[in-house]
Every structure is written in structure tokens, then in C-alpha cells.
Amino acid sequence: MNPCRRTVSRVLSTLLLLAGLAAGAALAAAQQAPAGGGIHPEGAASAQRFDRVDPEVASRKRCLSCHEGIESINQAMALTWGADTKCEVCHAGNPTANTKDAAHQGMHADPGDYRVVEQTCGQCHSDTGKLRADVQGLIPNVRDVSRVVSRSERDHVNRGLRSRMATAAGEINTLRYLWGAQESPAPRYGTRGVRALPSPSGEQPPAAPEKIEELPGAGASHADALLRRACLSCHLWSGGEASFGRYRGSGCTACHVPYADDGRSRSGDPTLDREKPGHPERHTITVRVPTSQCLHCHRNAGLHLGPSFTGRLEARAAAPLGEPGDRPGSRLLRL
Numbered sequence: 001m002n003p004c005r006r007t008v009s010r011v012l013s014t015l016l017l018l019a020g021l022a023a024g025a026a027l028a029a030a031q032q033a034p035a036g037g038g039i040h041p042e043g044a045a046s047a048q049r050f051d052r053v054d055p056e057v058a059s060r061k062r063c064l065s066c067h068e069g070i071e072s073i074n075q076a077m078a079l080t081w082g083a084d085t086k087c088e089v090c091h092a093g094n095p096t097a098n099t100k101d102a103a104h105q106g107m108h109a110d111p112g113d114y115r116v117v118e119q120t121c122g123q124c125h126s127d128t129g130k131l132r133a134d135v136q137g138l139i140p141n142v143r144d145v146s147r148v149v150s151r152s153e154r155d156h157v158n159r160g161l162r163s164r165m166a167t168a169a170g171e172i173n174t175l176r177y178l179w180g181a182q183e184s185p186a187p188r189y190g191t192r193g194v195r196a197l198p199s200p201s202g203e204q205p206p207a208a209p210e211k212i213e214e215l216p217g218a219g220a221s222h223a224d225a226l227l228r229r230a231c232l233s234c235h236l237w238s239g240g241e242a243s244f245g246r247y248r249g250s251g252c253t254a255c256h257v258p259y260a261d262d263g264r265s266r267s268g269d270p271t272l273d274r275e276k277p278g279h280p281e282r283h284t285i286t287v288r289v290p291t292s293q294c295l296h297c298h299r300n301a302g303l304h305l306g307p308s309f310t311g312r313l314e315a316r317a318a319a320p321l322g323e324p325g326d327r328p329g330s331r332l333l334r335l
Contacts, residue, residue, distance in 0.1 A: 050271045051100045058098035063087045066100070069268040074285040081139040089135045090120050112253030114166065114237050117157055121252050124148045126157040155197070160252065162194050166236040172215055172227055179223035189215045191237050234297045247277060248296040256285050258293045 053065040061068070062085065073090075077083035088095045093107030111120035122129040124139075125148050131139070147154060164170050167190030177185040186209070193214040218228040233241070240248035240259070247263030248254050260266065263277030272279055291310060298306035 053098050055098040059096050062095040066271055067269050069270050071268055071283045086138050089138055110249050110253050112249055112251040114251035117251050122157040127155040158197055167191055168232055168235045169212055176223045181221040181223040187212050189213055191235050240296055245299055246296050255289045258290055
């Protein structure tokens with residue numbers, strides 16, 4: 001055989017042997033690795049995929065098996081009943097499951113959402129609430145009911161459900177009256193139907209209705225069509241818009257869990273994608289709601305109440321100062 005051909009043949013044989021060895025090693029590693037991603041020695045899921053942890057670690061560390069590094073939810077809640085290690089009281093789910101799908105089964109990502117609030121915040125922050133059966137015993141010295149009094153006030157959930165920020169009753173009934181859809185601007189309709197809370201004295205204030213009904217469908221009148229399709233985009237039953245300065249949660253979370261203007265997380269939770277908007281700034285609940293959070297609703301709703309309150313004006317002109325708005329060239333300029 002020609003010496004050159006012999007050399008080429010040996011090189012090709014060597015390359016084929018190395019390729020075969022590499023393929024065999026990869027196959028062996030794939031067979032040994034668990035489905036859904038690797039597991040670190042401590043049991044925490046890999047940085048790329050948080051799908052599975054060791055069952056013993058899941059039983060011991062619970063939600064922190066994957067979410068270790070997340071912030072304390074609230075100092076008072078953490079000190080009073082250990083909220084930082086009892087996530088299921090608010091979020092539900094299965095904290096000892098060792099796969100993501102099983103752990104998140106039945107979980108409420110936004111516990112403050114009014115659609116689930118009776119099973120979450122309302123367990124403690126409502127005079128009609130009751131602890132769920134699956135969390136009985138997790139809050140020290142409490143069984144069945146817990147009545148939170150904060151800053152001398154209580155029954156926060158029931159009051160919130162009846163607030164104008166939740167029902168939008170002022171906006172709805174004034175517009176329907178001005179458009180001739182009802183005879184008076186008195187509160188008759190809201191985003192949801194609710195009944196008045198019992199008064200301690202047994203008497204309702206003169207201006208308070210006994211109940212309000214849910215707004216009719218868009219086909220009931222031109223006013224209802226306008227309200228349904230254009231006006232009612234910002235109330236506590238809805239989430240925020242996916243645009244700069246308008247990210248927020250819904251229900252209780254809309255005010256009490258601050259979001260950054262760009263909707264990106266600055267949390268220590270290693271499972272979150274910090275480049276993807278739509279998450280709270282940090283995993284915290286606060287009663288000291290910053291004005292910047294109010295602006296996520298009260299930013300540009302005709303009267304510009306939020307910018308006016310903070311001494312700013314939303315302008316279209318490009319300017320070196322101010323904050324980027326949700327439209328090209330839009331800025332909140334400080335006056």
C-alpha cells in the first residue's frame with residue numbers, strides 16, 4: 001500500500017475509534033442522569049432546569065430545595081408564624097414533592113388574586129376567613145380562624161373586595177348615567193356583584209347601597225360595550241399591562257407586592273429568568289406601598305392623576321431627563 005494512503009487510513013481509524021468512545025460515554029451519562037435535568041450533590045436542581053430534586057432533600061428543605069436564596073416575604077409574617085418556610089399557607093401546592101410539576105400542582109402563583117383570595121390571604125386577613133384543612137397547625141396557637149389586625153384595622157380582604165378600586169363602581173355608574181343607560185349615577189353596577197358588609201351598628205351609611213350587581217354584558221347598551229371593551233382595563237380584578245410602568249399583580253398583590261417599571265425580577269430566587277418581564281421586583285409583601293407602585297395603575301388614565309400627584313408630566317418629546325414611557329419618545333418629566 002502506498003505510504004501516504006497507509007497514513008491516511010490510520011488517521012481515519014483513530015478518529016473513528018475516538019468518536020465511538022465519546023458516543024459511548026455520552027450514552028452512559030444520559031442513561032445515568034435523571035429525567036428533567038441533573039441533580040447537584042446538595043440536591044438543588046441544576047442552574048439550567050429546575051425540574052427535579054432528590055426526594056430526601058425535598059422532604060427536608062421543601063420549597064427551598066429549588067428556591068433557596070429567595071427573600072423573606074415579610075418580617076412580621078416570618079417572625080410571627082415562620083412564613084418563609086411555610087410557603088404552602090399562601091401559595092398552596094405540594095412543598096415536599098421532588099418534581100416541579102408535582103410541587104406546583106394546585107399552586108397559586110399570585111395568592112393575592114381575588115379569584116383565589118378566600119383560600120389565601122383571606123384565611124387570616126378576613127373576618128369571615130377560615131384556615132384551609134391542609135395548613136391546619138402550621139400557624140402557632142391558631143386553629144381554624146386567624147383574625148389579623150394591622151394598624152388598628154381588620155377585615156382587609158372583604159373591604160378590598162368592596163372598594164372602588166375593585167368594583168370600579170364610580171367609573172361604571174357615572175358613565176352609564178351620562179350615556180343614558182341608567183337614571184342615576186348612584187352605585188348600581190360593578191365589575192363583580194357584592195353585598196355590603198354588616199355595620200357594627202346594624203345601619204348602613206346613607207350613601208352606601210345594600211348591594212351592587214355585576215355590569216351587564218357588552219351587548220346590553222353602548223355604554224356597557226364601551227366599558228367592557230375600552231375603559232375597564234385597570235381594576236383589582238385584572239392584572240397589569242405588559243408594558244413599561246404598568247406591570248403589577250392583581251387583587252391584594254396589585255398594591256402590596258411592588259413591581260419594577262420594567263417588570264423584571266431582582267429577586268435572589270435562582271429559578272427566575274431576570275430577563276423575562278412579568279415578575280415582582282422581589283418576593284416581598286409590604287404595607288408601605290411606594291408611590292411608584294401606585295403609578296402602575298394611576299399613570300395615564302385620562303386625568304393623569306399619578307403624574308400630577310408626583311409633580312410630573314407625561315410628554316412625547318425626547319428629553320435627556322425623565323423615565324422611559326411605554327410609547328416611543330414618551331417620558332415622565334419632573335416639573
